[in-house]
Amino acid sequence: AQRVTQPEKLLSVFKGAPVELKCNYSYSGSPELFWYVQYSRQRLQLLLRHISRESIKGFTADLNKGETSFHLKKPFAQEEDSAMYYCALSYNTDKLIFGTGTRLQVFP
Amino acid sequence: NAGVMQNPRHLVRRRGQEARLRCSPMKGHSHVYWYRQLPEEGLKFMVYLQKENIIDESGMPKERFSAEFPKEGPSILRIQQVVRGDSAAYFCASSPRPGRGGNSPLHFGNGTRLTVT
Numbered sequence: 661a662q663r664v665t666q667p668e669k670l671l672s673v674f675k676g677a678p679v680e681l682k683c684n685y686s687y688s689g690s691p692e693l694f695w696y697v698q699y700s701r702q703r704l705q706l707l708l709r710h711i712s713r714e715s716i717k718g719f720t721a722d723l724n725k726g727e728t729s730f731h732l733k734k735p736f737a738q739e740e741d742s743a744m745y746y747c748a749l750s751y752n753t754d755k756l757i758f759g760t761g762t763r764l765q766v767f768p
Numbered sequence: 769n770a771g772v773m774q775n776p777r778h779l780v781r782r783r784g785q786e787a788r789l790r791c792s793p794m795k796g797h798s799h800v801y802w803y804r805q806l807p808e809e810g811l812k813f814m815v816y817l818q819k820e821n822i823i824d825e826s827g828m829p830k831e832r833f834s835a836e837f838p839k840e841g842p843s844i845l846r847i848q849q850v851v852r853g854d855s856a857a858y859f860c861a862s863s864p865r866p867g868r869g870g871n872s873p874l875h876f877g878n879g880t881r882l883t884v885t
Contacts, residue, residue: 664810703771704811704859704876746810754801754824756874758810 662687664749666759673737674767681732681762683721683747691751693723693730696758698744707732707745717741737766770794772862773842774877781884787847787854789880793862800843801874802835805857814858817843850884857881 663686673679685691695707708716710723710730721732730747747759773792781787793800798819803811804827816824817837828835832850837843847854858881861874 666810703878704861706873754799754816755813755827756803756811757813758803760808760810 662691662749662751662757664747664757664759666745666747666762668762669760670763670765672765672767675739676736679732679734679737679741679764679766681745681747681764683730683732683759685728685730685747685749687728687749687751689751691749693721694748694750694756695719695721695730695732696746696748698746700743704746737764739766739768742766772797772860772875772877774858774860774880776880777878779880779882781850781882783851783884784849787850787882787884789845789847789858789860789882790842791845791860791862791877792842793860794864794875797862797864797875799863799865800837801861801863802843802845803859803861805859805879807856811859814845847882850882852884855882855884 665684667682693710696704697707698704719734721730723730742765744761744763746761748756750756772794775790800817802814804814805811813827815828815835820839832848834846857879859879860877863874
């Protein structure tokens, strides 16, 4: 079955430190992977998707099919990055399968 | 564009009552998705609807749950005879065309938090 795993519930770093939010998936075919973010008191919104290979707000994520991972990275965390981050997978359907989310706390 | 509107934000029901959750998609969006988030879990797909049609309800519990998206008005997620296990956050998302999240990004509402006492 398709599954998305985010092993860390909480990740705390200081401002300026590098950040890596882990995401692993299980799917034998070619999935589409996404990162969604939910800032405090705001709605869930798309942060980035692997097919566009873009950097949004300094975040990047590379799909590693060998390790079935799609980790989200940022070299220098900012306080405004504090939020809930969800990794999601889509495969041949219109459904998204979400991980349980990682709360990122960036301290000043 | 006000975005996807869900109401109510919070809903409290006693066991056995009915819960009705409403979702108004973004203007111009005709595809609606409902997700449920149980405590400590990720969002789980429930149902995908287009206007007047249920396209995929593979994530809906077989009993007590139903969804509709009429020609006019919001999409409704209806839970009959609620039980404590139905307590969760219910999110609605819309897209202008079938959205796999990337080609046509899903726009999410703020969710309805249902508490069953």
